[in-house]
Amino acid sequence: MAKPGYILLKLVEVGIIFFVILTALFFLFRLSPGDPISKMVDPMLTPEDMAHLIQQMGLDRPMWEQYLIYVKNFFTGHLGVSFHYGEPVETIIWDKLKWTILLFTTSTVLAAFVGVFLGKIAAWHKGSRLDNVMSISALVCYTLFIPWFALLLLWILGFQWGLFPLGGVLTPALWISNAPLITRILDVLHHLMLPLLTLFVINLGSYLLLMRSSMLSVLSEDYILTARAKGLSEKVIRNKHAARNAALPVITSVGLSLAFSINGGALTEQIFTWPGIGKELIFAVSNNDYPLAQACFLLIALVVLCANLIVDLLYAWLDPRITY
Amino acid sequence: MEKTDTKNRLLVELKQVTKAYAPKKRWFVRSSQPVLALNSIDLGIEHGEVFGLVGQSGSGKTTTGRLLAKLESPTAGEIYFDKTPISQLKGVRLKAYRSRVQMIFQDPYQSLNPHLSIAETVLEPLMVQGIGTRDTRMEKVVHTLDLVGLSPGEAFCHRYPHQLSGGQRQRVAIARAIVLEPQFIVADEPTSMLDATIAIQLFKLLQEIKETFGMTFLFITHNLAAARYMCDRIAVIHEGHIVEVNTAENIIRHPEHPYTKKLIKVQPGFKYGR
């Protein structure tokens, strides 16, 4: 379905929002106490390297020139050099991004599918025991304190029962030993299980509750009555006529709740030492590695915006009423 | 008594009034052409008459009423009230205009604030216009409620809208509109959401009010029969154009415009055959 005008409009929107965030971040760095050079340039460097960096970032220029150089540097991919790693931050974060995306997409997609399915069932049997059990469990999942839940999983499933590794993303020995690809993939999956389970449970609750209430409001629509009047079976009404309409607002909320899941994602990565962007950000912030923190933040903002864009496009594709 | 020509007896006059609605903007960009609700209409309403404006949904009839109540402003053209142009009214003069022109809305279930008691609802125009003292205002409210058939007025004062039927709510809305004793009332489909037996009683009430206060009415409706029952003159509006203006009897008996003819033909009635 071609809706080029709509897609273009959304792209422009995302571009503008990102630019605002980029600008806000620049001024935050300049407004905070301490001079920008000590924030962006590692004091441990040799004087020549320092001079080079200062020159590259324009830190000795007036504010507005610094801003222009900052924007230019961002688009050419020069985000500074990490204090801790002593490497350009862009190379560090690209490496981390894939792990975050792996964890995020799997948990979100899984939770969305299961949540939508269960929410549909719960709404259909509104007021029954099944509905009560599911809704209350979903509420509990939704309000669980993520680090605590993660620590409990780690303690019980990882430490006590020894089912899963206590952290990291792969077993070093396996990777040095040149094992076959399938073993390596299984190894990553093994490490993935606990963080995935954490994020899945947390997200599941919100999707289930959303789908349930969306489904309830769709079930009171007139076209459901029409479907009944046609003599359609309850299953067809539920799965075809109600669920499809009810899932639309849930898709929108996936985008809106992304900020929420990012919070959870960072905490989960931190506890399971999953080498993603979230953990890197917390590390950078704890160690005053400003260039790294800034880059992580911008990348997270970009990921959130892109995910929102994808969600919007998905919505436009599924809802025939949206035309531009 | 000096002889007055028609022009001087006009209370309300619309001159080439156009109203265009801009489509929604996103990021300050318009995506399509504006919609013309009213396309350069001319209309005159005389002192003391009930003027009917008949049209289908989307014809611009409600827009006309809203322009007169100054809920919206015309895109082009000018509206004269008592020979004064109203588009530039501001501050004190706008407030004075508001005390002279009131409106009755369509939906009795949405035209009263559920959080205000009946007395508070009818009191509000007096309060914002700063008329009377606390006691005289209350007296006026009770009196007005009696007048619209909610008697005894004291008994209704402390009730809330959810305790009233649709017909009673619409009576409260009428009381709110007449409590300032305005010169001109815009009644926008005041009975279209009510049952026929209730509607006819409200029509009677409006006629009584008109006779008591000598107000001028703009009666907006989709129902030609109701317009004929209520009005002295009728204008038929179609897609933003006034297609025909005439006395009520002449519009029905000798329609000239094809649209009016069609409207009369499809009006449901008891034609027993096919």
Add this chain to the structure above:
Amino acid sequence: MSLLSVENLSIGYQTKKGMLKAVDHIRFDLEEGDSLGFVGESGCGKTTIGMALMGLLPENAEILEGRIRFQGRDLVLLTEPQWRQVRGAKVAMIFQSAMNALNPVFPVDEQIKEAIVTHQPDISDADLSERMKQLFDLVDIPLARMKNYPHEYSGGMKQRAVIAMALACDPALIIADEPTTALDVIVQDQILREIKMVQQKTRTGLIFISHDIAVVASVCERICVMYAGQIVETGTRKEVFKSPRHPYTQTLLGSYLSLDNLKDIKVPDMKESPDQLTDTNECRFSGACPSCDRKCAGRSPEWIEISPTHQAFCCNPGLIRRGHGKN
């Protein structure tokens, strides 16, 4: 034997204040190919009757007593799977709010096909598309618009599509519940003609529900006037409109503004709407009745026959037989 025969039907709603009798001991018959109109004001129970005939009463409603005999079986006794065989196939409904009666995310033709395929699972593709063509021709929607989504239709076209959906399986009975209320008079006129034409062409039984007496008069041969859950007068179109006998029918006709009866307008003095919570045999209209005298109080109304086709439900046989009320 008649197509539909409703005997002694009572339906109640469970509310916080108690059982509200929305339909109270209703009886009527409908012959094959005949049309029957129900007219009454809001809250009189006319929509509830329509829903009961479709087996689609809301959860808090309950059929208290009575029978609905349709094609020889009692619909009241049907189980849900049995109902699904009837709904859409033998009894179909045209709903009040056509604007929302179509599912926004499916094309119109798909939604109509669905109705056919559900009841004739082994229909061939060729037969199906042939049937679709017939239906769209019948309701005057251009075939090119078949695959459009509902939001691309105008209000009138949506209502036509809903009519086509109701006709899809060639039902023996169609229930139309205020099918034109949301439409402009010009479109309303077209849709009413449409319904009447289709009904006569297909010889389908029609039950037409409306608050607008004139609309009912333009479609139906026979009329039932309802008040507070009861039928108060029934007769042919001519009988009810030319010589209404029940005081309520007279009030209703007297307050109806149409272009041809301005002189006959009588402004009623109606008071509170009746209390449908208490179970009583007394006349429900007595509180608002212009002809009610003291003799009525405490008496139960009964059916009074004016002609074999024309009856009224009142306590005052003299009044009914005499005709025009007090005057």
Add this chain to the structure above:
Amino acid sequence: MLNKYFMLRFYKGWQIFIQNPLGKTGVIILGVFMVMAIASFFVPLIDPMYDPMTGIDPDIKLSTGPSLTHWLGTDNVGRDILAQLLEGAKVAFVVGLSAAFFSIVIGTLVGMIAGYAGGLLDASLMRLADIIMVLPSLVILLILASLFGQFNIWIIVFIIAIMRWPAVSRVIRSQTLSLKHRPFIEASRVAGASHVRIIFRHIMPNVLPLAFLYMTFRVTAAILVEAALSFLGFGDPSQVSWGMMLQWVWKSGHMFQAPYWLIPPGLCISLLTLAFYMLGRAMDEVLDPRLRKEGQSG
């Protein structure tokens, strides 16, 4: 503003609410935490040893399990866990309620003004809301903490409030939009009422129930964010909170050894947020007319 109809609705709503099992459970759990928060003021008075921050049991230098003097045990420097838990309840209430209150006030005002004014003001405010809404609040707090150093609890509360008003203002705005063209508002305009009068006399009473509903959800969010921040070590260092207790247990490496220390703080956070959320859900059912619709014939 708090007129008779409001009180009537409140009373009726409360009756439906308290019959709702979710609402009842929520109120009971909240009651327990309330008692805990109040108790926190008295515990240090019994013995300075029970001060949550500085009260170190001289006999214990290690983390020990529950005993008669320390019902839930002590942490690795000998501080009483129960006392810390009670103190945490107080902090959670203060943080949750005040952050929620501020964000509701901002969100309601912005929503009403944007919805009522429309035009450019509406567009700019809502775009701003959109931008803030997509930003993860914890990540923002982390970045700010790294730039400005450790925050005290009130600055954290303030930042959470600033991060969390957009969702509220969106809801209030759409409610205001639907109210704005209701005849009763327009009738008030036709009578000559000022914008301020219309906003506060006609719109506000109609959006307040919704604002209260959102307040319960905001409380939940605020408590979770503050706890997460403390857990990561960026909380107010002068204030014991549940999140900080979890940080201590984790950082000191006791998480696999001292379940009596690991379980209570997290359980408290989860239960308190659950209680507020239950309250919100129950209120939602009270406010949602769809769920109360009674069958009506037509």
